[in-house]
Amino acid sequence: DAGVIQSPRHEVTEMGQEVTLRCKPxxxxxxxxxxxxxxxxxxxxxxxxxxxVPIDDSGMPEDRFSAxxxxxxxxxxKIQPSEPRDSAVYFCAxxxxxxxxxxxxxxxxxxxxx
Amino acid sequence: xxxxxxxxxxxxxxxxxxxxxxCNYSYGGTVNLFWYVQYPGQHLQLLLKYFSGDPLVKGIxxxxxxxxxSKFSFNLRKPSVQWSDTAEYFCxxxxxxxxxxxxxxxxxxxxxx
Numbered sequence: 001d002a003g004v005i006q007s008p009r010h011e012v013t014e015m016g017q018e019v020t021l022r023c024k025p026x027x028x029x030x031x032x033x034x035x036x037x038x039x040x041x042x043x044x045x046x047x048x049x050x051x052x053v054p055i056d057d058s059g060m061p062e063d064r065f066s067a068x069x070x071x072x073x074x075x076x077x078k079i080q081p082s083e084p085r086d087s088a089v090y091f092c093a094x095x096x097x098x099x100x101x102x103x104x105x106x107x108x109x110x111x112x113x114x
Numbered sequence: 115x116x117x118x119x120x121x122x123x124x125x126x127x128x129x130x131x132x133x134x135x136x137c138n139y140s141y142g143g144t145v146n147l148f149w150y151v152q153y154p155g156q157h158l159q160l161l162l163k164y165f166s167g168d169p170l171v172k173g174i175x176x177x178x179x180x181x182x183x184s185k186f187s188f189n190l191r192k193p194s195v196q197w198s199d200t201a202e203y204f205c206x207x208x209x210x211x212x213x214x215x216x217x218x219x220x221x222x223x224x225x226x227x
Binding site for chain 2: 004048050056091097099100102104106107
């Protein structure tokens with residue numbers, strides 16, 4: 001099992017640029033989550049999908065953020081335009097259905113917006 | 115809405131000291147409880163979980179946690195920590211019918227050799 005795969009691992013870009021983060025969940029998992037981690041706010045849930053359908057995006061900070069899951073093995077989180085306050089580590093996680101099922105996290109993307 | 119409180123934000127110990135990290139949640143119904151660990155520069159990974167049965171749960175690397183329903187608590191313990199236990203520890207809770215966990219803010223543990 002390859003685990004949850006995220007790319008890129010690090011991204012440094014200038015403000016105003018479009019940023020796309022990618023995630024491949026564990027095969028067979030039907031839930032996919034995007035989190036943002038910062039020192040100030042800790043771990044924040046941005047959005048989650050069930051069977052490729054977005055269920056709750058209330059954690060997305062503003063319209064500059066968007067997420068898609070075109071199929072069961074791929075999801076993207078896009079920020080356009082990016083701002084310095086978007087700098088954080090972004091994690092993708094996936095899980096099976098079930099309230100007792102743990103989440104499996106990817107290695108994260110460390111995003112720095114200059 | 116449910117919440118998860120981790121009262122210790124930073125803990126500093128010497129090797130071989132005993133560890134207890136607090137976790138309290140604010141929901142009176144059926145819950146599932148998790149502890150995750152995040153080693154420096156790495157992703158969160160599951161340490162242990164409780165969803166039914168024996169309230170004393172044993173996890174990897176010598177960690178254990180006890181679910182005390184009357185206190186709404188799920189504290190993490192380890193009798194003797196090692197330098198390699200230096201990490202961030204997160205408590206998480208899902209309600210009985212929900213698949214979406216609520217995470218605590220995390221506790222940063224530093225173990226001095």
